[in-house]
Amino acid sequence: MTQDESLFPEESILPRPSDASDDPNLESVQSWFIAQKDYSERFGQVLRKSIDEVLDGQRTGRYNLYENEGVGRVEKTERTYLGTKVEIVARAEFDLGFGPSMDYMIAGQQVDAKWTMGDSWSIPREAQGHICLLMQADDVAGSFDVGLLRITDDVLRPGSNLDQKRGVSKSGRKKIRWIVKGGKLPVNFLLNLEKEAPEKVRAIFGASANYRGGGNGGQLRVNELFRQVPGQLVDRTTVVTVATQHDGPKRARDARLHLRPEGLVVLGHLKPAPQIASDLGLPTPRNGSWVSARLARVTDDDPRRATVINGSRYGLWRGGDASVAAPIIHATDE
Amino acid sequence: MTQDESLFPEESILPRPSDASDDPNLESVQSWFIAQKDYSERFGQVLRKSIDEVLDGQRTGRYNLYENEGVGRVEKTERTYLGTKVEIVARAEFDLGFGPSMDYMIAGQQVDAKWTMGDSWSIPREAQGHICLLMQADDVAGSFDVGLLRITDDVLRPGSNLDQKRGVSKSGRKKIRWIVKGGKLPVNFLLNLEKEAPEKVRAIFGASANYRGGGNGGQLRVNELFRQVPGQLVDRTTVVTVATQHDGPKRARDARLHLRPEGLVVLGHLKPAPQIASDLGLPTPRNGSWVSARLARVTDDDPRRATVINGSRYGLWRGGDASVAAPIIHATDE
Numbered sequence: 001m002t003q004d005e006s007l008f009p010e011e012s013i014l015p016r017p018s019d020a021s022d023d024p025n026l027e028s029v030q031s032w033f034i035a036q037k038d039y040s041e042r043f044g045q046v047l048r049k050s051i052d053e054v055l056d057g058q059r060t061g062r063y064n065l066y067e068n069e070g071v072g073r074v075e076k077t078e079r080t081y082l083g084t085k086v087e088i089v090a091r092a093e094f095d096l097g098f099g100p101s102m103d104y105m106i107a108g109q110q111v112d113a114k115w116t117m118g119d120s121w122s123i124p125r126e127a128q129g130h131i132c133l134l135m136q137a138d139d140v141a142g143s144f145d146v147g148l149l150r151i152t153d154d155v156l157r158p159g160s161n162l163d164q165k166r167g168v169s170k171s172g173r174k175k176i177r178w179i180v181k182g183g184k185l186p187v188n189f190l191l192n193l194e195k196e197a198p199e200k201v202r203a204i205f206g207a208s209a210n211y212r213g214g215g216n217g218g219q220l221r222v223n224e225l226f227r228q229v230p231g232q233l234v235d236r237t238t239v240v241t242v243a244t245q246h247d248g249p250k251r252a253r254d255a256r257l258h259l260r261p262e263g264l265v266v267l268g269h270l271k272p273a274p275q276i277a278s279d280l281g282l283p284t285p286r287n288g289s290w291v292s293a294r295l296a297r298v299t300d301d302d303p304r305r306a307t308v309i310n311g312s313r314y315g316l317w318r319g320g321d322a323s324v325a326a327p328i329i330h331a332t333d334e
Numbered sequence: 335m336t337q338d339e340s341l342f343p344e345e346s347i348l349p350r351p352s353d354a355s356d357d358p359n360l361e362s363v364q365s366w367f368i369a370q371k372d373y374s375e376r377f378g379q380v381l382r383k384s385i386d387e388v389l390d391g392q393r394t395g396r397y398n399l400y401e402n403e404g405v406g407r408v409e410k411t412e413r414t415y416l417g418t419k420v421e422i423v424a425r426a427e428f429d430l431g432f433g434p435s436m437d438y439m440i441a442g443q444q445v446d447a448k449w450t451m452g453d454s455w456s457i458p459r460e461a462q463g464h465i466c467l468l469m470q471a472d473d474v475a476g477s478f479d480v481g482l483l484r485i486t487d488d489v490l491r492p493g494s495n496l497d498q499k500r501g502v503s504k505s506g507r508k509k510i511r512w513i514v515k516g517g518k519l520p521v522n523f524l525l526n527l528e529k530e531a532p533e534k535v536r537a538i539f540g541a542s543a544n545y546r547g548g549g550n551g552g553q554l555r556v557n558e559l560f561r562q563v564p565g566q567l568v569d570r571t572t573v574v575t576v577a578t579q580h581d582g583p584k585r586a587r588d589a590r591l592h593l594r595p596e597g598l599v600v601l602g603h604l605k606p607a608p609q610i611a612s613d614l615g616l617p618t619p620r621n622g623s624w625v626s627a628r629l630a631r632v633t634d635d636d637p638r639r640a641t642v643i644n645g646s647r648y649g650l651w652r653g654g655d656a657s658v659a660a661p662i663i664h665a666t667d668e
Contacts, residue, residue, distance in 0.1 A: 056422055058426075059422050059423065059425070059426035060422055060425075060426070071432050075418055077411075077414050077415050077417070077418045078415065078418055080411050080414070080415070081411050081412065081414070081415035081418075083411070084409055084411050084412055084415075088390055088393050088394055089393065091393070091394075092392075092393035092394070092578075098405050244426075
């Protein structure tokens, strides 16, 4: 925009944001979003929920939106539908109305929702002249962007595909008014784990290799999950995806009994578990999340962080510590 | 098949079912399904859940899969995706494996899932020679069918569409081996109500006309729902769709307070509510369902069905009865 300003020196006396435009209607849509409480976090949740619902991990065990092949693949129809899901979830989250011809009515303006998993958005002819709410997310990088763009010929690539849709051009992209740029997408635990330690993901899903679906297999996988990722906060989506069944949270509770002999506790959100996690320097589980830890009995003069359970003192297990069965933690508000 | 039999008189000595075929592999798939516990009810649930998830009433307020226009419309991408959702939900429900090239592996056979909301199924070229699990449902009629068909040229219509897909022909349809024919789809309460009493649906969704989304509007709509349909079992999907918010069940609980002055109770699944419903001759609410009723104080010698709440005797209100505030029902296992 610096170039534009140099063309109109009289207008550039007042400082303007570097991406300022002469589109007050678009600016009013942008201002509307920025006035919404926690809008950035909420957009992140919108995209997280949309992706997770399409992956449907509870039924499919899938966690990777980008998988093209094999049993865990995401079909083209599902990718297309994800755009519709994002539109629906964003509308519900921000209570957006319907425009007469575009998806939304925001701050008196018609706005069309456009989603992409890739680099650019496909803009249909009907959107010409209208404002688009452009959303994109990268589930591997854990980031997302949301911006606004008035669709004119000069923001689009010259070529159109079979559907008469055109991509946003490189120069068009520079005209996007960002609402959230480089936002932090709530983490996809399993996809992240696969990136950092693929052998752990293989161990988790392979734990039921001798089973076919059903309760036992899911339990074995959830047990292995808590063995593989001690000290890490595990969310509900991860547990139901690993369990690949409806009652994932029950599998997390039952894992406590299975893992006790190995010295592992699975801490949930009910008291006193969050305090125990905090005592040990672990992340604090909230409702719908868990953190596992292998415990060791420690003496009063042991310098490591410790917690007292049923009158005994425990710290995080280290090589050389004696193996003990994990204590039973009685929830005080269950 | 009678015709076929007449061509092979030697083979028709043994009595055969009228739809018998010479396709033992297809028959083994059929036998597999029929051996599954409650398979018909479970297919009904598969289709109900799939439709409800795509409608996403909690976020959209939609309940009519066939709506093409306006705010409540279902997009083409959503209809296409519904087929994928049905495939996923059926796989999870019956724990079906993946075939090397087709969707499922059932009883050692590759089987492709095909769904239609209409009269016929679109069969892609890749399915040639394979067995298809054909599923269809009519949400207005409340019925569904599931069957198996080996795809050969003579069961398909001659013309193909742009996607190289062909419909199942009239004679092909006759060759379908039905697993469920004319099954009862779990009821779509709001769609059914709209069919029988459209003015009631208008009253329910119109109850928040002066509100825009949010808690209050949802509460007003849920209150009106229980006013409009006393004596009818209302399921969770209906409540969240009317509320168009996450905490629909809380709206049902809060409706009790709002409707008390009008003499209405909203009976849920916690004791003693199911017994009260039963005493009054109402359907019994289970977990995730409710039934409302307007009550009147009745004397011991009143012949109508009655129940005792907090020491007082109540029956269903009739014209002429005095208006009384509804009693507060204290859940004994809440």
